[in-house]
Amino acid sequence: PQTPYFNFFVGYALGKIRAVPDMVWLIRAYWGEMVERGASSFWEAFDCTSPPGKLPDKMWSLCHAWSAGPGFLLPTYVLGVAPAEPAWKTVSFRPALAGLDYAEGTIPTPLGAIEVKLRNGRKPRIKLPKGMAIIKGPS
Structure with missing residues (x-):
């Protein structure tokens, strides 16, 4: 199998x-x-x-x-959060609801937790820990 x-x-x-x-x-x-x-x-x-x-x-x-x-795939590709440089100093944000009505989650990092909330038809929300930069990509 x-x-x-x-x-x-x-x-x-x-x-x-x-x-x-x-x-x-x-x-x-x-x-x-x-x-x-x-x-x-x-x-x-x-x-x-x-x-x-x-x-x-x-x-x-x-x-x-x-x-x-x-546990890796959903935060990385649905919530769209991935490290863009070592130690999560910068993250990329490229969410994809993929037909889901909503998705949300918290991603632990060395700098603190990243919180993401996605709702169909609404602007994605992301909350970063202090000192973390973000690169936004196309959804």
Whole structure:
């Protein structure tokens, strides 16, 4: 079966080429299906094409760190926040709601937390810690 580790790289590639709606679809289809089948953490391996209600025959780990890809992908490509220089002294801000009605989150950095609120049809809001610069890109 495909692994969340592999699907992270698929999602990362989609984010890099700004195919963020496709990346969100992948997260919903793959990791979302895992949750639909009862996962309370992300499994090491999962075949989302297996029949509904069926868990994988061989389950290595039911809580695996390499499966946490959405924790990087969503803040980076939906909220649109990424470091533009070392130690987060400058950040780039390029949000993409990707068909979502809203998204919000807090990104911890060495300089303090960045807060982002996105609402469909409204101007994106970002709050930076003191001393942090921003480069805004196209949405």
